[in-house]
Every structure is written in C-alpha cells, then in structure tokens.
Amino acid sequence: MIATLGVVRDDWNDVIGRMATDCLKLELGTYPKPGLVSHVDNGAHADMDAAILVRSADTLAPFFVELAAAGAAGAAMPRLQAIGIAAEREMLAATGGVNTHRGAIFGMGLLAAAAGFRAGYGAPGSLGEIVAQRWGAAIGAMAPAERSNGRLAAQTHGIGGARAEAAAGFPSVYRVALPALDEGGTLAGDAEPARVQACMALIAAVDDTNLFHRGGADGARAARIAATGFIERGGVGQRDWRRQAIAIHRDFVERNLSPGGCADLLAMALFVRMVGP
Incomplete structure (x- = not known):
C-alpha cells in the first residue's frame, strides 16, 4: 500500500480513516465499562447515548481520512490542528452541541496522521514514537484550550492530561492498554472481555482528567481503587467477572464518574492493534 516519494494511495488513507472510526464504535460496543456510554446504557451521561456516539463517529470518518492524508504529505502541527478544529465543529453540529469525541479527535487524529506518515515515508518506529518525534514539541507548545474542563482539572490537581500523554507518544496506550x-484475551478468550480488561487497567493507571473534573481527587481515587481491585482479583479471568464489572459500573454511575479519557485511550489502543504498532 506504500507508494514512493512520500505519496500514499488514497485508498490507504481511506482504510486508516475507516479503522479509526471502527475503533470508536468498538469502544462504544464494549460493556460493562465503568460510568461510560455503551450499547447497553448511557452510563453516567444524561446528554448522550449510543446512537449519538455512532452518529458522531460517522461524522468524524472523513476527517480521519484527511488527517491520514496530511500525515502522508508530511504536514506540520498547524495543518493537523486546522483539520481537528473543522472536525470538532462538524461533530458539535451533528450532536446538537454535545461533546462526544473531542478527546478522540485529538488523540486518534494524531495516530491517524502518524499512520499516514509511516505508510507514506516508510518511517520506522511505532505510531506513538512518530507522534512524539514529529509533533511532540509542537503539542507541548500549544496554547491551552479555553474553558476546557480537562485543562482546568489538570491545573487544579497537577496532572498531565491528554496533551502530555500525546507529546510523550501515548505511553498509556503502549504500556497499559x-x-x-x-x-484479557488470554484470560477470557474473547474480544469484548479483553476490551473490558484494558479499560479497567487504564482506569487503574491513568490520571483521567474527566474523573477529576466530575469527582475531584476523592472520586478519581475511588475509581482507581475499584479498577485496581478488579484487576488484582483476576480481572476477566474470574468466573463472575461480569457481575463484578457491572457492580463497579453502577457505582460509577451513582457517583457521576465517567473516565472519558480512558475510553479514548482504549479506542486508540484498538486502532494501534489494527494498524500495527
């Protein structure tokens, strides 16, 4: 699929874009994920459901294609940002103003661009390494987003957030998810439980700004303890793993906790698995 002189066939960019969208839907189609929207229920979210998330993912598909093409053309960060801004505008129009996938536009978009770059130039290294090497400095220098709940939570609680994760090459994707x-695949022998295992592992390991925003330090700590306990008891290898995971999910809903950043990282890990590291 790789052409010479940094040019990638349009059909490969289309494949990258489709895989990115498919992975957002795979994340959605995973249950139980503590506090998160799925095909079963809305989790801790009163403003969104599975249908609106599918609509959002479909709306973003052409933008992931565009990001892959931009990466294949060797684009710098300002070009990727412009595509991301346009994607966010279309997402909000499609969802009636609901922020369904802002974090995924940023993280998955960078990985799509890296996939395009790697295919176009035969670049060595993982997608995360390409993101860090090509755009990491620019990500770190980006002006803070105005009125961002994630930015406010990161500042208040002294945690890194999505930009620090991206600038470092998505270590939570590669080292955790x-x-x-x-x-999870070894323990349960099935794809959906494996995704639940990865989601729980991320909640146990990542300082998710969504959890800090919704529940403060106490809520984030409670979320980490619950997910860590699930993993330490054997995760999806337990006979009653689903019952335990549903109980954790319901507790998150009661506490109004939703690890949206971990959901994005899960989708990105699925994308990396599909495209290749």
Missing part, C-alpha cells in the same frame, strides 16, 4: 488487551 495493549498489554491488558493481550492479558
């Missing part, structure tokens, strides 16, 4: 997917 992907190993947990493998472990």
Whole structure:
C-alpha cells in the first residue's frame, strides 16, 4: 500500500480513516465499562447515548481520512490542528452541541496522521514514537484550550492530561492498554472481555482528567481503587467477572464518574492493534 516519494494511495488513507472510526464504535460496543456510554446504557451521561456516539463517529470518518492524508504529505502541527478544529465543529453540529469525541479527535487524529506518515515515508518506529518525534514539541507548545474542563482539572490537581500523554507518544496506550488487551484475551478468550480488561487497567493507571473534573481527587481515587481491585482479583479471568464489572459500573454511575479519557485511550489502543504498532 506504500507508494514512493512520500505519496500514499488514497485508498490507504481511506482504510486508516475507516479503522479509526471502527475503533470508536468498538469502544462504544464494549460493556460493562465503568460510568461510560455503551450499547447497553448511557452510563453516567444524561446528554448522550449510543446512537449519538455512532452518529458522531460517522461524522468524524472523513476527517480521519484527511488527517491520514496530511500525515502522508508530511504536514506540520498547524495543518493537523486546522483539520481537528473543522472536525470538532462538524461533530458539535451533528450532536446538537454535545461533546462526544473531542478527546478522540485529538488523540486518534494524531495516530491517524502518524499512520499516514509511516505508510507514506516508510518511517520506522511505532505510531506513538512518530507522534512524539514529529509533533511532540509542537503539542507541548500549544496554547491551552479555553474553558476546557480537562485543562482546568489538570491545573487544579497537577496532572498531565491528554496533551502530555500525546507529546510523550501515548505511553498509556503502549504500556497499559495493549498489554491488558493481550492479558484479557488470554484470560477470557474473547474480544469484548479483553476490551473490558484494558479499560479497567487504564482506569487503574491513568490520571483521567474527566474523573477529576466530575469527582475531584476523592472520586478519581475511588475509581482507581475499584479498577485496581478488579484487576488484582483476576480481572476477566474470574468466573463472575461480569457481575463484578457491572457492580463497579453502577457505582460509577451513582457517583457521576465517567473516565472519558480512558475510553479514548482504549479506542486508540484498538486502532494501534489494527494498524500495527
């Protein structure tokens, strides 16, 4: 699929864009994920459901294609930002102003661009390494988003947030989510439980600004304790793992906790698994 002189066939960019969208839908189609929207229920969200998330994912598909093409053309960060801003505008129009996938536009968009760049130039390294090497400095220098709940939570609680994760090459994807997917597949022998295992592992390991925004430090700590306990008891290898995971999910809903950043990282890990590291 790789052409010479940094040019990638349009059909490969289309494949990258479709895989990015498919992975957003795979994340949605995973249950139980503590506090998160799924095909079963709305989790801790009163403003969105599975249908609106599918509509949002479909709306973003052409923008992921465009980001892959931009990466294949060697685009710098300002070009990627412009595409991301346009994607967010269309997402909000499609959802009636609901922020369904802002974090995924940023993180998945960078990985799509990296996939395009790697295919176009035969670049070595993982997608995360390409993001860090090509755009990491620019990500770190980006002006803070105005009125961002994630930015405010990161500042208040002294945590890194999505930009720090991206600038470092998505270590939570590679060091947490992907190993947990493998472990979950071994324990349960099925794809959906493996995704639950990865989601729980991410909640246990990541300082998710969404959790800090919704529940403060106490809520984030409670979320981490619950997910860590699930993993330490054997995760999806337990006979009653689903019952335990549903109980954690319901507790998150009662506490109004939703680890949206971990959901984005899960979708990104699925994308990396599909495209290749």
